[in-house]
Amino acid sequence: MKMNSNIRPDSMERITTKELADAFIDEQIALIREQVGDKKVLLALSGGVDSSVVAALLIKAVGKQLVCVHVNHGLMRKGESEQVIEVFRNQLDANLIYIDATDRFLDLLAGVDEPEKKRKIIGGEFIKVFDEEASKLEGISFLAQGTIYPDILESDGVKAHHNVGGLPEDMQFELCEPIKLLYKDEVRVVGKALGLPSSMVDRQPFPGPGLGVRCLGAITRDRLHALREADAILREEFDLCGLAGKVWQYFIAVPDFKSVGVRDSKRYEGWPAIIRAVNTTDAMTATIEEIPYEVLHKITNRITAEVEGINRVLLDLTPKPVGTIEWE
Numbered sequence: 001m002k003m004n005s006n007i008r009p010d011s012m013e014r015i016t017t018k019e020l021a022d023a024f025i026d027e028q029i030a031l032i033r034e035q036v037g038d039k040k041v042l043l044a045l046s047g048g049v050d051s052s053v054v055a056a057l058l059i060k061a062v063g064k065q066l067v068c069v070h071v072n073h074g075l076m077r078k079g080e081s082e083q084v085i086e087v088f089r090n091q092l093d094a095n096l097i098y099i100d101a102t103d104r105f106l107d108l109l110a111g112v113d114e115p116e117k118k119r120k121i122i123g124g125e126f127i128k129v130f131d132e133e134a135s136k137l138e139g140i141s142f143l144a145q146g147t148i149y150p151d152i153l154e155s156d157g158v159k160a161h162h163n164v165g166g167l168p169e170d171m172q173f174e175l176c177e178p179i180k181l182l183y184k185d186e187v188r189v190v191g192k193a194l195g196l197p198s199s200m201v202d203r204q205p206f207p208g209p210g211l212g213v214r215c216l217g218a219i220t221r222d223r224l225h226a227l228r229e230a231d232a233i234l235r236e237e238f239d240l241c242g243l244a245g246k247v248w249q250y251f252i253a254v255p256d257f258k259s260v261g262v263r264d265s266k267r268y269e270g271w272p273a274i275i276r277a278v279n280t281t282d283a284m285t286a287t288i289e290e291i292p293y294e295v296l297h298k299i300t301n302r303i304t305a306e307v308e309g310i311n312r313v314l315l316d317l318t319p320k321p322v323g324t325i326e327w328e
């Protein structure tokens with residue numbers, strides 16, 4: 001099975017087991033070594049499923065010839081960048097360059113409240129940061145990408161659509177796209193076979209612009225911090241009650257208005273945290289997941305007690321259509 005075509009052959013078996021995944025991995029390792037030789041490969045490693053699996057595959061195939069660049073745009077969920085560093089640098093001994101570009105992104109986003117403008121700024125700045133880093137490196141011949149088969153079916157095959165991972169068109173690298181014929185479920189099976197943690201391989205979809213489109217309106221650092229903390233509590237509680245494995249996408253959005261509340265017998269003005277938990281197969285339509293009231297109460301109690309700046313918790317009951325999954 002050669003992977004140099006963009007068309008998945010009918011004969012290609014769906015990868016559903018560890019055995020099939022191992023066979024795919026062995027085959028890809030040979031192909032990658034053949035393609036790359038002793039040259040260097042660059043990869044933008046977001047920590048999402050696709051780029052993580054490509055990184056793990058390339059580390060197996062060419063080790064330190066792979067240079068991973070992880071750009072923290074300051075809009076990651078709690079603990080995400082730390083996990084990328086822990087798994088790839090500490091556990092897999094990868095050649096990982098970590099760039100904390102939080103200030104660059106948040107400074108550019110200050111005062112910008114229009115959703116598409118926010119997306120453009122985040123996408124554009126990501127390319128700039130990555131490009132700057134790439135130009136500092138010498139002897140890179142290949143650019144690895146976590147393109148998967150639905151990306152090829154839906155677009156021109158380059159992971160630019162919707163994704164912060166869209167890279168400069170004028171980069172003079174040859175592409176290395178080892179999972180481009182795989183469907184998402186297969187990528188997860190391969191990721192597990194490669195030994196990546198479940199928290200990385202089974203994670204819910206997360207938009208490229210990250211928390212940037214959930215910190216509604218013009219992003220401020222204090223509200224972004226509150227959103228990140230509240231989102232972490234929601235994820236923890238969904239893990240605990242088993243909903244994490246059942247719900248397709250779940251998150252918190254925090255709008256930019258406050259309401260009156262009371263805390264410690266004093267007036268306490270705060271933002272509301274809005275819970276969104278949806279199920280879908282293709283993200284074109286979505287239904288609402290029913291969350292048991294006791295879970296909702298626990299989440300509400302924790303968020304309002306533990307998160308500075310939040311004084312109410314609301315539940316979004318709107319299916320798609322008419323509500324999109326994200327608020328922005």
Ligand code: XMP
Nearest residue numbers: 119162163205206207208209283324325326
């Ligand atoms: P909507 O909000 O359009 O979301 O119902 C459908 C799916 O797409 C994700 N989404 C994005 N992903 N960049 C991304 O990479 C974006 O700008 C973006 N906007 C929405 C959303 O999280 C959901 O899974």
